[in-house]
Structures are given as structure tokens and as C-alpha cells.
Amino acid sequence: MKIHIDESVQEETTKCSHNFSCLSTGKCGDRDMCEVEYADGKNMLVLKSKEAASCPYRMSFGTVLMCTCPTHFDIHKQRNTKNTADTEPSTE
Numbered sequence: 207m208k209i210h211i212d213e214s215v216q217e218e219t220t221k222c223s224h225n226f227s228c229l230s231t232g233k234c235g236d237r238d239m240c241e242v243e244y245a246d247g248k249n250m251l252v253l254k255s256k257e258a259a260s261c262p263y264r265m266s267f268g269t270v271l272m273c274t275c276p277t278h279f280d281i282h283k284q285r286n287t288k289n290t291a292d293t294e295p296s297t298e
Contacts, residue, residue: 211280218249218276221262228277240264240273242282249279 209229216226224235233239240261241254251273253264263275273279 209281209284211277211284215276215280222275222277223262226277228281234261234278239278239281240271242273242278245279245282245286246272249274249276251275251279251282 209232211229219226228234228239237259240251240259243252243254246252253271253273256269256271261273261275263273263278265272265274
């Protein structure tokens with residue numbers, strides 16, 4: 207599973223401690239990537255999980271956990287766009 211993102215997005219992701227393993231394995235280091243509930247603005251992902259994980263891009267906002275990783279945001283956007291395209295009715 208190889209994921210491609212723009213080089214500019216990768217350059218924005220300055221605090222990745224897993225050497226961008228998400229792009230080659232789909233995992234964040236040894237664990238699955240945080241599951242996203244929804245995107246809320248640029249590089250703001252609301253996470254489904256409330257469990258603790260050590261990540262420089264993960265932050266708490268009240269009772270909600272957020273991910274601000276530019277690479278994770280881009281991966282989510284690509285997956286969401288692909289899923290929407292797969293489920294949209296044909297206009298032909």
C-alpha cells in the first residue's frame with residue numbers, strides 16, 4: 207500500500223516521528239492510524255478515539271481529540287474523495 211501526497215504537504219509535516227510510515231504501510235509507527243470522525247477545516251481532523259497516544263500532532267480540545275498532521279489530513283482527504291467517487295451515482 208503506497209500512498210502519494212504532494213511534496214509540499216510532506217514538507218509541512220515537520221514533526222513526524224515515524225519517518226512517514228503511513229505513506230508506505232498505512233500505519234503510524236507500530237499502530238493503526240487514528241480513525242477520523244470528520245475533517246473540520248484545513249489540517250484539522252476530529253478523531254473518533256478518545257484513547258491516549260503520544261503524537262506531536264494530537265491535541266485535546268475540550269472532550270474532543272484533534273489531529274493537526276498535514277499528511278494525515280491529506281490521506282483522509284484522498285480516501286474521502288475516492289469513497290465519494292465510488293458511491294456517487296453515475297450521471298451517464
